Amino acid sequence: MEQIMKRFQWRKDDVRVRLSHELSAGEKEATENRKAKVLECLKSLGIAHDEDTKDNMPNITILGSGGGLRAMIALQGTLVEMKKQGLLDAVLYLCGVSGSTWCMSTLYKDKDWTENVQDLEECLCDTLSKSSWDLHKAYSLACQAAKDELFSLTDVWASFVVYKILKQYDQTTLSQQHDASTSGTNPYPIYAAVEAKISHKADENSPGTWFEFTPHESGFPGLGAFVCTKNLGSKFKNGKLKDNSEEKSICYLQGLCGSVFGSMEENIKYLKELVLQIFSGGLRGEHQYAVGGAENTAEMAMPPLGGGTHRTCAHCRSALLLLEFHGHASAGEDCEGVFEKLKEVLKEHKGKNSYQKCCEMSDTWGSKTLAARMEECAEFGRIFETEHGGSVSSACKLFWKICVCIFRWRWGSTHNFLYKCCDAKSTGLDKDEVINLIDAGIGINSAYPLVLRPERKVKLILSFDFSNKDPFKTIKKTAEYCEANNMSFPKIDPEKLKDTDTPSSCYIFKGKDVPTVMHFPLFNKENCPDKIHDFRERYSTFQFSYKEDDVKELLKRAKMNISNNKERIREEIQQIVSSSTKKF
Template structure:
């Protein structure tokens, strides 16, 4: 049967290649480090001189432009510098010089933005994104950047020279760079209290540019407040050469109308001063007197120390030690299961055991229900123990998260778990909106907010999902599932989400984030945190403020955040196309130079890009149509890390496209304060990207697609995703008949390249199930025929994505259909496992040849 399926479903061009599938796998080249390491890189002094601009057309039609230039180099300074404003001139001349001290480990990208200053606002005319790697040390470089039109130009002179400072050490995985982090602690010196008492009620404000803590305030109302020694703490990069700003304010309360109980508070700045961090000896507590002006000063007792030891964010691309330990134990179980299922004479060795992954797509309760059936089918075939990884999106993650509450779930008859799920699915969901339940939601979210956590609509949705799935409070956490995998008894669960931008389509930019019982992280960046620490606050790879691990219901809301769609996403899914008119309003990105222009050519240098802002209506329309007000906002554990100077050498990034954010390191996720995690279905409605990581080395993927339209869309999108990143993946070919009337099962493989996994794809269709109640057993009774006679995607279908309640028979037949589609393709699945096992054996034989 398998050969018939294979010959019937493979593209004609692949048929002659089937005989050569036993090829040696070669290690995939990747310059990223599996483990972090310490590196020393030199410092450079970088000088930027803004000379002049020519033929600038401003936004005011009644006068010439009032131009100034802003400079931003975040890897060297948190401060945005700007030139003076040259009034009423289309040919402004500045000749202003700016100095930076840069570290050569980071990708140093200078942004120059030209503005036209109006009375009320300043309009950005254009900006230049320039890679400092294009400047040769010791040789001045004068460059003329052509702006909007050929006649509009900006002249800038650059000079780079090696610093006399000793090289600085960083921690890196060759994608991210962690600079040394300073912790600055201080208190008001009580010996100086008399200097402040005379000023009355007020507060001292402390701010440190580039620090994680934006601003801290200490009230100064009386002597007792000053004696209390209220501390302040800042975390900042040691390389930023920052200064602590101190400001004294007095607050005055003014009664309105003289008799009204209403009042207003007015603040008056009494004075300000600064403390240079360079002046503080590391590791020593010192007393510092800060003059604030007007005979006012404040005494501070301060201590600056460098944070040492390993980072709290794991940098590296290897699997975590717990997952590697799991794999070692799981291979023993898989080996025994394959011997039984494939009727082998002996257990395959650990090195010969193929890695099998089962993927469940999104689809709300339809996906949850059908995934139960698919897994039940694998269990009936005695193949569930052959699975190494189990991964899902949206509704499939709901199924998984319930199953893994039982640490022995895959060793028990799944009928019990299915019956329990049926009880919940068939019950009314009205109770989710009862006054008692709403009060519970409010208390939970209010407690989160009071604890300093970020709260969004997705968190409320998670509490509602908690009721839909279990109809009770669930205190379990994702890390609790460690019990289910530590001995390798169940497949390793991987839950998927994507990080998006609030005003960017998921089709344009989405970064895959994986959630496992041990770690949460981005394999794109090689950055992971312990699952227990997810949603805590990190900076520069250090844990700054620990929050309790969120309950799993909040993750369920995020993983299945169907309401995080923007209006543009809705148009794309419902109408078939997005709001294309927004593209005409968007920013225009142009490459304005090539490598031949520079006498110093660094192969890792990014091309200079010119960004022309969109029309004046862009922000208004983007905020309305593309914003994701319901995205799950959480603390970014990569905040404060920078991109490595050679990050573009990795194929994990899409650098070839001029407009892709991967080519703009200053705009990538490590530079953001927050993550916006949503349902992975807004990118690809199946977690293929998490399984196609070379570290997991997956041989066979069973893809269960629970969408009732576009049965091959997830495969096509995955193929494009892999093409952009040079990831081995078979070509997806099908005909019009397959698209309009898909079959139960398809196989895709690349006989030329055995590094590409074998894909077994199961669309959600009711095909032969209508006639057969089990493989080879026809339906005879009328009630049996009626049970199998239904259309999943009918207009009045109960399986709509936003329907959360099924009748018992509706739930049963969807489970049985999914189970049947697996059982009916038993021979094809077994033959694919035979093929994967042969590939592994061939790889081992060729690897030991001299």
């Protein structure tokens, strides 16, 4: 009866915003179920723990940093070796950023993944190195997504980039991972993102920037504001559900969490090339498809954009010129030549309003700031779309929408569940109808702020850093974040973190009444001595595919970080359990 009442209460709360710093009922149930597995694992490791102190468990978290496909593969290898060494079942939480979330979202499709993790590794190798993808399907998915009023570059990234990298388009949802998360068989998953507008307005150490997704609830832990995950993206007003929308797919979530794992300049460059390459075949009228194992985006081409009418051609030519124009403008380069071409196209097309706007832009361009120029470009896009958008093909509309999203650099647009929420005025988000959720890799690149929530009572953090450059950047930025927000974190000795070129395989930071942190750089002088630079080059962040041998080699190096440090991990667990027992 008690379970029935709990489920009834959850259904009642599904349609409301929850303003509280407490853990969700679903997470409480899941972690309570998991504790039995943790106790069993501790016994197998020879670590005694008083079951009467279950509320003071040695809550252990695995943190996977960002790093694109490299992070996905490395986290998989890490988890496999953790299982082999009998350590994985001691973990209560699994939390990831960017590429690590790709690994997590794939694993939790299997409700017993911790028991089958070795088999899942073999499937991953086959999928990444041998499977193909369907460009036509990606194009169709993007066209469907473009019908949404909140279409953004996240939809493009998910359809064309994530799908191509992972060789699968997962149309299940995060809330469907309920069984895999709640039974106690697996650690409880936490996926990380940040809110773009808050992060731009506020200091990067503001707790309001961090956003978390779990199978039960999603929201801002720093603000204590959450919504049922299956309703994230639906329209809310004054804290109540007003218009229900379909939950976004796992592939969309993979695109959101793992979209900006490089610099903005690299992303802008890549997206522009991607758009032009995808649509160039269609714009030339070439009847060809790049389906299957295309090795690079240059092999892509779209089916004809439809109709081949004068109107369609003018629309596409204008969009191409605007894309070229945006590139010159954002780089501070001369745009006079592009303006003249645009005027010619629009005059020929007889678009009175857009032609007039183009002339106005050309006349005043030299006196405008970069921000004002970008806003004018976006305004021109709105005028052109209003004037001509209703009479072009779906492919042309998709192309245009992608260009507009690039102009505005719009990612992760989501209906704001705190809109007009009277009780949430202090957050400053109640006035915004839309929030923009993006890759947390632009922040700390490891989701310490989420696992350090006091309510989660984490005692030991196993931090696996899959970054490609400074392997200590995440922990240094976390120390700054915690100091700014008065959060418990061990003191970091900068002397230990000086050698970024040849790091060791494990660093341990601890203190009184703070979580212990074990930090593991991916490439180090134990698992690839004298070849750290070579491995960093071999597995660069913007490399979107690996051969089978490369996948297996990366798995091997990641596993060595566990096998080389298994006793140290066990010792730290033992110390935490011992100190917890002494308190009782």
